Amino acid sequence: xxxxxxxKIVETYQDFILGTHDxxxxxxxxxxxxxxxxxxxxxxxDPDLAFDMLLDVTxxxxxxxxxxxxxxxxxxxxxxxYHFRSLGLxxxxxxxxxxxxxxxxxxxxxxxxxxxNWPEREAYDMxxxxxxxxxxxxRILLYDEFQGYPLRKDYPLRGYQPxxxxxxxxxxxxxxxxxxx
Amino acid sequence: MSDSNQLTEKNSDLRTEFLHxxxxxxxxxxxxxxxxxxxxxxxxxxxxxxxxxxxxxGMEKSSEAHTWSQVIxxxxxxxxxxxxxxxxxxAMAVEKLLGVEIPERNKYIRVLMSEISRIADHLTAIGAxxxxxxxxxxxxxxxxxxxxxxxxxxxxxxxxxxxxYTRIGGLRDDLPEGFADxxxxxxxxxxxxxxxxxxxxxxxxIFYDRxxxxxxxxxxxxxxxxxxxxxLRSTGVxxxxxxxxPYLIYDRVDFDVPVGQHxxxxxxxxxxxxxxxxxxxxxxxxxxxxxxxxxxxxxWSILLPPKDAVYNSIEATIAHFMLIIHGIQVPAGEAYxxxxxxxxxxGFYLVSDGDGKPYRMHVRGPCFxxxxxxxxxxxxxxIADIIPTFDxxxxxxxxIDR
Numbered sequence: 001x002x003x004x005x006x007x008k009i010v011e012t013y014q015d016f017i018l019g020t021h022d023x024x025x026x027x028x029x030x031x032x033x034x035x036x037x038x039x040x041x042x043x044x045x046d047p048d049l050a051f052d053m054l055l056d057v058t059x060x061x062x063x064x065x066x067x068x069x070x071x072x073x074x075x076x077x078x079x080x081x082y083h084f085r086s087l088g089l090x091x092x093x094x095x096x097x098x099x100x101x102x103x104x105x106x107x108x109x110x111x112x113x114x115x116x117n118w119p120e121r122e123a124y125d126m127x128x129x130x131x132x133x134x135x136x137x138x139r140i141l142l143y144d145e146f147q148g149y150p151l152r153k154d155y156p157l158r159g160y161q162p163x164x165x166x167x168x169x170x171x172x173x174x175x176x177x178x179x180x181x
Numbered sequence: 182m183s184d185s186n187q188l189t190e191k192n193s194d195l196r197t198e199f200l201h202x203x204x205x206x207x208x209x210x211x212x213x214x215x216x217x218x219x220x221x222x223x224x225x226x227x228x229x230x231x232x233x234x235x236x237x238x239g240m241e242k243s244s245e246a247h248t249w250s251q252v253i254x255x256x257x258x259x260x261x262x263x264x265x266x267x268x269x270x271x272a273m274a275v276e277k278l279l280g281v282e283i284p285e286r287n288k289y290i291r292v293l294m295s296e297i298s299r300i301a302d303h304l305t306a307i308g309a310x311x312x313x314x315x316x317x318x319x320x321x322x323x324x325x326x327x328x329x330x331x332x333x334x335x336x337x338x339x340x341x342x343x344x345x346y347t348r349i350g351g352l353r354d355d356l357p358e359g360f361a362d363x364x365x366x367x368x369x370x371x372x373x374x375x376x377x378x379x380x381x382x383x384x385x386x387i388f389y390d391r392x393x394x395x396x397x398x399x400x401x402x403x404x405x406x407x408x409x410x411x412x413l414r415s416t417g418v419x420x421x422x423x424x425x426x427p428y429l430i431y432d433r434v435d436f437d438v439p440v441g442q443h444x445x446x447x448x449x450x451x452x453x454x455x456x457x458x459x460x461x462x463x464x465x466x467x468x469x470x471x472x473x474x475x476x477x478x479x480x481w482s483i484l485l486p487p488k489d490a491v492y493n494s495i496e497a498t499i500a501h502f503m504l505i506i507h508g509i510q511v512p513a514g515e516a517y518x519x520x521x522x523x524x525x526x527x528g529f530y531l532v533s534d535g536d537g538k539p540y541r542m543h544v545r546g547p548c549f550x551x552x553x554x555x556x557x558x559x560x561x562x563x564i565a566d567i568i569p570t571f572d573x574x575x576x577x578x579x580x581i582d583r
Contacts (some may be wrong), residue, residue, distance in 0.1 A: 011387060023514050023515065023516070024277050024278065024280070024514065024516045026515070026516060026517055028515075051581065052404055052405070053404055053407060054407055055407060055409075055526065055528065055545060056517075056543070056545040058530060058543045060532055060540075060541045061541075065540060066513075066534045066535055066536060067534050067535055081530065083517060083528070083530070083544075087404060087418065087420060090425055090426075094517065113405055113407070114402070114405045114406050115405060115406040115407030115550055115553065115554075116409075117553060118549060118550070118553040119407075119549070122549075126241075129552070135547045139358070140233065140234060141233065141234035141237040141582055141583070142234060142237065143234075150239060150242055151241060151242055155242075157242065157245075157246050159241070175220065175228045175229070175230045175336045
C-alpha cells in the first residue's frame with residue numbers, strides 16, 4: 001500500500017533505521033530516537049509522504065514478551081508507536097521508536113501535528129514516557145496523585161493506590177491566567 | 182472625593198476580571214464524563230481546559246488478562262451507542278493477526294449490523310443536539326426511531342446495547358427468520374420520522390441561528406488535530422474509511438459520502454442527516470445481495486465447535502476445552518485494523534506474543550481526538566454555544582476514557 005513511502009524513509013534515514021516490516025499489510029519502520037524531531041518534519045512536509053494526519057500515538061512495554069521483539073535493541077524496553085495517514089496520497093505508515101527504561105524520553109510531535117497533544121499525554125500517563133518539549137505534559141485519564149504507570153507490565157492488574165488527602169480549596173490553576181487564587 | 186469624578190470615569194477604567202467556571206462533570210449536558218474548566222470574559226470563553234478520565238476503567242489493562250475472545254464484551258462498552266461497530270472492528274483486528282478470511286455471508290451481516298448501529302448513533306447525536314438547545318420534540322422522535330433499530334439489534338443479538346455479537350472468525354448467530362420484514366417496518370418508520378425531524382429542524386429559524394457559524398473549525402485545524410468521521414467531513418474533507426480503505430464488502434455497495442463546507446455545527450447536523458439516508462441505501466443493497474451460506478469459519482482452533490459435536494466426539498471436546506482454557510493461539514505480531522465508527526476512524530492496535538491473550542491492545546477512539554479539539558472550537562464563542570458544539574461532536578465517554 002505504501003511501499004514507496006517506506007523506501008523513501010529508509011533511504012533518507014539509513015543510519016537511523018533499525019528494521020522494517022509489512023506484516024499483515026501494515027508498513028512499519030523502526031527508527032532510532034535520534035532521528036526524531038527531524039523525521040517528523042520530513043514525514044509531514046515531503047511531497048511523496050505528506051502524512052498530514054497523525055492518527056495515533058501509543059506505547060508498548062516489551063519487558064514480558066515471550067518472543068524476541070523485532071528491532072528492539074539490547075537494553076531497551078518500550079516502543080513508542082505512531083500511526084500516520086496521508087489525506088492526499090491515501091497511504092499509511094507506522095513508525096516505532098525504541099526507548100530504554102532508564103531514559104524514557106522522546107521528542108514531542110506537538111510542534112508538527114497539534115493532535116499529538118492528548119495521545120502523548122496518555123502515553124505519559126500510562127507508561128511514564130516523557131515527551132520532551134510537550135506544552136502541557138500532565139496525566140490525562142488518571143489523577144495527578146496516582147503512583148506508577150498502570151500499563152507497564154510490572155504494574156499489577158489490581159494495583160492498590162494509597163488514599164490521597166482532601167484537595168485544598170484554593171482552586172485549580174486556570175489556563176491563560178498567571179495568578180488564579 | 183467628588184461625585185462628578187465618578188461620573189466622568191470612562192468605561193475603560195472600570196475594573197473587569199475573568200470569571201472561572203467549572204462546567205461538569207455533574208452537568209446534564211456533559212453526559213457525566215467531562216469537565217471543562219472555563220475562564221470567561223463576560224459571556225465569552227477566554228480559555229478552556231477540557232478534562233477527561235471520569236469513565237476510565239482500565240479496559241486496555243484488563244484486556245491483557247483475558248483471552249482474545251473474552252475481550253469482545255469489553256468492546257461493547259467503548260461506544261455504547263453503536264457497540265456493533267466496535268465488535269466488528271475488534272474481530273477484524275484479531276482476524277488480521279490470524280490471517281483468516283471470513284465467509285461471504287458473515288461480511289454482509291457485519292456490514293448490515295454496522296450500518297444499523299450507525300443510524301442509531303447518528304440519531305442519538307441529532308436528537309441530543311436538538312434537545313440541548315431546547316427542541317424537545319425532535320429528540321423524542323429520534324429516540325422513537327432509534328428504539329426501532331435497537332429492537333432490530335435485540336432481535337439479532339439478544340441485547341439492545343451490550344450486543345457482543347461478533348466472534349473471532351464468525352458471529353454469535355445468523356439473522357433471525359423474517360429479518361427483512363422486520364427491517365422494512367423499522368425503515369418505514371425511520372424515514373417517516375426523519376422527514377418530520379427534517380421539516381421541524383432543518384429550516385427552523387431558531388435552530389439555524391443557534392448553529393450556523395457556531396463551533397466552526399477550519400479544514401486545516403481539523404486534519405491537524407486528527408479529526409475523522411462526520412466532524413471532519415463537515416469541514417469539506419471527504420475522508421471516509423468505508424470509501425478510502427474499503428473493508429468487508431463496502432467496495433461492492435453504492436453510496437455517497439456527504440461533506441459540509443464550513444465545519445460548523447449546522448454542517449455537522451446536515452452531514453449526519455444525510456449519512457443516515459446513505460446508511461439506509463447501503464442496508465437495502467446488502468439485504469438484496471446477501472448470499473446464503475455459512476457465517477462461521479470451519480476451524481476449531483479459532484471458533485468453538487458446535488455443541489452437538491462437543492457432546493458426541495472426543496476431538497470436538499478437546500478443541501472446546503483448549504479454546505476455553507487457553508484461548509485462541511494468535512501468532513506473534515502486530516496489526517492495526519480500523520473501521521468507520523459512528524464518529525470516525527475506530528482503530529484497534531493489537532500486539533500478540535503468541536499467547537492466548539493480547540499482549541497489548543490499544544483503542545484509537547475517534548472521540549478522543551474530537552474532544553481534544555473542543556477547546557479550539559469554543560474559544561472566543563459564547564458560553565451558551567458550548568452545549569450545541571459539544572453535542573455536535575457526539576462525545577462518547579466510553580471510548581475516550583477506556
